[in-house]
Amino acid sequence: MAAPLPKRIIKETERLQNEPVPGISALPHDDNARYFDVMVEGPGGSCYEGGVFNLELFLPDDYPMTAPKIRFLTRIYHPNIDRLGRICLDVLKNNWSPALQIRTILLSIQALLGAPNPEDPLNEAVAKQWKENQAEAIKTAREWTALYATAKK
Amino acid sequence: MDSEDEVNSVVSSVDVGMDDDDSSVDFGADSDVEIDDHYQDDAAFETQEKDLMPKKKAFEVDYRVYSPEDIQKQQDKQVAEVSTLLEQPHEITAILLRFGRWNKERLIEKYMDNQEEVLDKAGLGQDVYKSPPRIDPPRIFTCDICCEDGPHESFALKCGHRFCVTCYRQYLFQKIRGEGEAARIKCPGDGCNRVIDTKSLDLLVTSDLTDRYHELLMRTYVDDKENLKWCPAPNCVYAVECGVKKRDLNKVVPTVQCDCHHSFCFGCTLADHQPCPCSLVRRWLKKCEDDSETANWISANTKECPRCHSTIEKNGGCNHMTCRKCRHEFCWMCMGVWSEHGTSWYNCNRYEEKSGLDARDAQARSRQSLERYLHYYNRYANHEQSARLDKDIYHKTEKKMTLLQGASGMSWIEVQYLEEASRSLQQCRQTLKWTYAFAYYLARNNMTEIFEDNQKDLEMAVENLSEMFEKPTDQLAALKVEMMDKTTYCNRRRVILLDDTAKRLKDEQWEFNVELS
Ligand SMILES: [Zn+2]
Ligand SMILES: [Zn+2]
Ligand SMILES: [Zn+2]
Ligand SMILES: [Zn+2]
Ligand SMILES: [Zn+2]
Ligand SMILES: [Zn+2]
Numbered sequence: 001m002a003a004p005l006p007k008r009i010i011k012e013t014e015r016l017q018n019e020p021v022p023g024i025s026a027l028p029h030d031d032n033a034r035y036f037d038v039m040v041e042g043p044g045g046s047c048y049e050g051g052v053f054n055l056e057l058f059l060p061d062d063y064p065m066t067a068p069k070i071r072f073l074t075r076i077y078h079p080n081i082d083r084l085g086r087i088c089l090d091v092l093k094n095n096w097s098p099a100l101q102i103r104t105i106l107l108s109i110q111a112l113l114g115a116p117n118p119e120d121p122l123n124e125a126v127a128k129q130w131k132e133n134q135a136e137a138i139k140t141a142r143e144w145t146a147l148y149a150t151a152k153k
Numbered sequence: 154m155d156s157e158d159e160v161n162s163v164v165s166s167v168d169v170g171m172d173d174d175d176s177s178v179d180f181g182a183d184s185d186v187e188i189d190d191h192y193q194d195d196a197a198f199e200t201q202e203k204d205l206m207p208k209k210k211a212f213e214v215d216y217r218v219y220s221p222e223d224i225q226k227q228q229d230k231q232v233a234e235v236s237t238l239l240e241q242p243h244e245i246t247a248i249l250l251r252f253g254r255w256n257k258e259r260l261i262e263k264y265m266d267n268q269e270e271v272l273d274k275a276g277l278g279q280d281v282y283k284s285p286p287r288i289d290p291p292r293i294f295t296c297d298i299c300c301e302d303g304p305h306e307s308f309a310l311k312c313g314h315r316f317c318v319t320c321y322r323q324y325l326f327q328k329i330r331g332e333g334e335a336a337r338i339k340c341p342g343d344g345c346n347r348v349i350d351t352k353s354l355d356l357l358v359t360s361d362l363t364d365r366y367h368e369l370l371m372r373t374y375v376d377d378k379e380n381l382k383w384c385p386a387p388n389c390v391y392a393v394e395c396g397v398k399k400r401d402l403n404k405v406v407p408t409v410q411c412d413c414h415h416s417f418c419f420g421c422t423l424a425d426h427q428p429c430p431c432s433l434v435r436r437w438l439k440k441c442e443d444d445s446e447t448a449n450w451i452s453a454n455t456k457e458c459p460r461c462h463s464t465i466e467k468n469g470g471c472n473h474m475t476c477r478k479c480r481h482e483f484c485w486m487c488m489g490v491w492s493e494h495g496t497s498w499y500n501c502n503r504y505e506e507k508s509g510l511d512a513r514d515a516q517a518r519s520r521q522s523l524e525r526y527l528h529y530y531n532r533y534a535n536h537e538q539s540a541r542l543d544k545d546i547y548h549k550t551e552k553k554m555t556l557l558q559g560a561s562g563m564s565w566i567e568v569q570y571l572e573e574a575s576r577s578l579q580q581c582r583q584t585l586k587w588t589y590a591f592a593y594y595l596a597r598n599n600m601t602e603i604f605e606d607n608q609k610d611l612e613m614a615v616e617n618l619s620e621m622f623e624k625p626t627d628q629l630a631a632l633k634v635e636m637m638d639k640t641t642y643c644n645r646r647r648v649i650l651l652d653d654t655a656k657r658l659k660d661e662q663w664e665f666n667v668e669l670s
Contacts, residue, residue, distance in 0.1 A: 008300040064298055065327040098298045098324055099314070099343040 005033050009059060012102055024106045026057060034059040038070070040106060042149065043114040047141040048076070051149030055085070055109075057102065067096035068105060077137075077144040079118040079127035087112070088122035210648065212427055212655035216395040216409040216419065219381075221371065224392055228374050231257060239264055248350055249275050251336040251370075254377040275348060286310070286353040288318055296320055298341065308357060310349065314342030321357055325349075329362050335369030385422045386415035395419040402431045403669040404659050416580075425580075428654035429587040432670045437590040441530065459488050469546050470539035470578065471619040486535055494613070502608050504528040504592075529593040533586050539619070540582040546622050547575035553626040563630060570633055574618060574640045581615045581647050588650070596664040600657065607650040614643045 013033065016026050023041035028034070038055040042048025054073040060066055070092065072085030080088040091100060091108050121127030130137040209215070219227070228247075235257055236246040252275035253260035264271045291304040298320035309315035316324075324341045328334045338354070340347040349357075351370075358366050375381045375392045379399075384391045389411060397407035397419055406427050407419040416425035418434075426434045458465050458476040460483075465474055472485040473494070482491040487501045494501060504525055554568045588608045595601050618639040621632060629636075657663050 006299065008298065011300045062327065062331075065323055066331070095344075097339075097343050097345075098320065098341050099316075104343070 008064060009033065016103060021103055021107060024103075024110060026102060026106060034063075036102070038106065040110050040113070042145060043110055046114045047138045048078075048113045048145050048149070051076075051145035053113075053149050059102075064098040064100070067092045067100075068102060070105065070109070075144060075148040077126060077141040078113070079116050079121045079123055079130045080112060082123045086122065088120060210652050210655075211659060212406065212408070212651040214395055214397055214405065214407040214409065214419070216393050216407075218384075218409075218412045219392045219394060220412075221390050221392075224371055224375060224381075228371070231255070235261065244351055245277060248277060248348065251373060251377075252348065255374060274346075277348075277350065286350070286356055288356065289315075298324070308353075310340050310347050310353065312340055312342060312345050312347045314340050314345055314347075316341060318357070322359060325354070325358055326362065329358070329366050329369060333369060333372075335366050336373040382419060382422060384411035384413060384415055385417055386411060386413050389413045389415065393419060404430075404661065406430055406655070406658070425583055426587045426590075427584055427651055428658070429591040430658065430669060433590060433594050433665070433667075434587070436667065436670075437533075437593065440526070441533075444526065444530075456485065456488070459483055467542070469619070469623045470541075470543035470582070471623055472535070472539070472616055473620055486532060494616070500609075502532065502589075502592075502612055503605050526593065529589045533589040536582040536586040536589070540579050540586070543575065543578045543582070543619055543622060547571065547578075550622065550626060550629065554629070567633075570637045570640070571629070574622070574636050577640045577643050578615060578619055578622070581611060581643050584647050584651065585612055585615060591654070594665045594667050596666045598664055600662065600664070604650075604654065607646070607653060611643070611646040611650050614639070614646045618643050 013028055023043070025039045026036045027038075028036050036057040036059075038057050040053045040055060042051035042053065051074075053076060055070055056073055058069040060069060071087065072081055074085075076085075082088075087109065089108055089112055091097075091105060116130065118127040118130035126137070129140070232243050232247050232250060235250060236243050238261055239246060239249070241249070249260060249264070249271065250257070252271075253263070260271070286308075289307050289309075291306050293303045294307065294315065295302050296305065296307070296315075296317040298316050301317065303317065305317040305319065307315050307317050308321050321341070325338065328338045335354075338349045339345060340349065354366065355363075372383070375383055380396055381392050381394050383389075384393060391411050391413060393409045393411060395407055395409055397405055399420070401407075402420045406429065408416060408425050408427050409419050410416045417423065418426055418431060420431040421434065423431075423434060429437070456465055456467075457463070458474075458479065458481055460481040461476060461479040463476060463478045465476060467474070467485055473482065473491050474485050475482050483489065484491055484494055484501055489501065550571060554571060558565065558568065585608070588604075588611075592601070592604065592608065595604065618636070621629075621636055621639065624632065654663075
């Protein structure tokens with residue numbers, strides 16, 4: 001069923017392993033080289049600091065002509081991420097370019113954690129809170145990070 | 154079409170009459186009676202008057218239908234015009250116009266202001282036509298898309314982002330076929346804003362995509378123009394031009410008919426929803442979707458006879474039911490006795506608000522609001538369903554009529570009245586359907602009653618005509634004149650209702666129980 005893996009995906013995977021991006025990891029499944037377990041650390045200084053967020057990433061058949069499918073598995077309080085973990089990010093939609101890579105996407109996602117954008121919301125309720133009472137919103141984001149995104153010891 | 158012309162003429166004359174006492178608010182119900190008399194007495198005179206002063210009715214808007222060729226010509230003409238002004242070849246001008254979303258004046262102004270900036274933003278750089286685009290011969294380099302080293306043929310725009318031709322073509326395939334883009338496809342380079350010009354596209358696009366690509370280029374022209382819209386009918390290639398703007402949509406329901414016969418609203422491109430303004434249509438459809446479970450049972454095709462409780466199935470559009478078992482005649486909509494429906498007692502369309510006393514507590518109020526919604530939804534859904542059933546019956550009749558043509562000695566032309574009657578039924582039911590969504594949002598006052606009277610008259614006319622369709626086929630030939638009369642009457646009632654509603658919408662006389670958004 002599976003077609004041979006394109007060179008592009010092999011190369012990207014190798015590079016992710018050999019030159020990892022700090023605070024980010026992406027590991028393909030043994031039985032499906034197009035499916036990755038992703039881990040992103042909350043950026044320092046943000047309300048997600050200290051959190052470790054799990055995501056799933058899938059490279060569709062027409063990748064890289066279309067963007068990877070990616071979503072958060074860990075619950076997160078963020079105006080551009082909805083309850084299902086879907087992410088509102090331009091490079092995953094209109095601004096996707098086949099010259100972009102998994103690593104650039106993951107970096108963009110990490111950057112999004114550092115700079116939530118309530119003006120382009122995916123999660124209306126969170127975005128509303130973010131605009132009306134930012135201090136409260138940031139507090140909730142911290143609480144959720146501690147609650148859901150901190151490895152239980 | 155004779156009958157329709159007659160209808161038009163009647164209303165034009167009504168317009169004249171009404172304009173005289175524009176200030177009086179409650180002319181609706183009474184003047185309706187006058188219109189009727191007037192019409193019957195002076196039909197011939199009306200036609201003359203109409204010829205003298207063709208007047209548009211309040212619910213009609215000006216529009217024009219264009220074929221793909223017309224659209225292409227319009228585009229070419231504008232390109233040629235602007236091309237001379239900008240002193241740029243057609244190719245470049247076309248890209249600039251698409252980039253400027255076909256706003257000629259603004260483009261020219263900006264271009265005169267800062268030529269280089271405009272060219273650059275449109276992805277044309279400065280020297281795009283010094284050296285024409287070309288595919289470069291095979292060589293070894295790593296293509297950033299496939300990661301292969303080649304040797305492979307490659308292509309790069311002036312920005313220098315080079316990819317192998319295979320990847321470039323796949324990219325264009327995805328954009329054109331997958332995403333339906335054409336006018337503003339950008340260089341695949343990461344973050345690069347350069348738009349791929351038409352010459353480069355012609356070079357790269359494979360022959361199987363050329364047609365689609367040119368079609369899309371044309372589409373963007375229509376999409377970019379506020380006064381142009383594609384006909385939403387499946388496979389229809391026409392576009393319609395109409396001057397009604399978005400901001401006018403609370404005052405007018407701009408209904409247009411494409412040359413493919415599809416009637417649709419220019420404002421929201423949904424099927425004809427007169428007399429209900431777009432924003433109420435949106436609201437209503439959303440509500441129906443949200444409440445679909447509550448309302449689902451209504452669309453069932455069977456009910457019980459209110460007298461003997463045997464099961465009755467509805468298989469025509471007509472609401473006049475006769476129980477096979479006990480011969481009880483009743484109304485499918487309200488389950489009331491039918492004999493009351495043909496008279497001034499007809500009250501089937503009106504929702505009677507229960508007195509405030511019954512609705513003291515929240516539960517009672519919520520039950521009441523559900524009842525109210527169901528009243529309107531019931532009738533809305535019923536007309537939708539009936540229109541379908543009427544059509545079925547018509548198709549059956551049509552077949553029989555063909556067989557009967559020989560026997561009855563009637564020609565094909567002579568049986569056209571059936572077609573007209575059927576079309577009128579569909580159209581009137583479509584209108585009736587939306588009158589119920591409209592009425593649901595009407596605040597109750599004197600004008601509501603005028604509206605309900607008009608609605609009632611149209612509904613009675615429609616049920617009368619619908620009932621004739623259910624007569625055995627061998628009787629239909631003898632009913633020709635009566636059927637034609639009833640068809641004319643239906644059309645006339647529809648025009649009266651739409652005209653009155655549209656006038657009051659335009660003058661912002663209606664009071665709604667919600668904000669028009
Ligand atoms: Zn390539
Ligand atoms: Zn580029
Ligand atoms: Zn059409
Ligand atoms: Zn509309
Ligand atoms: Zn019965
Ligand atoms: Zn009834």
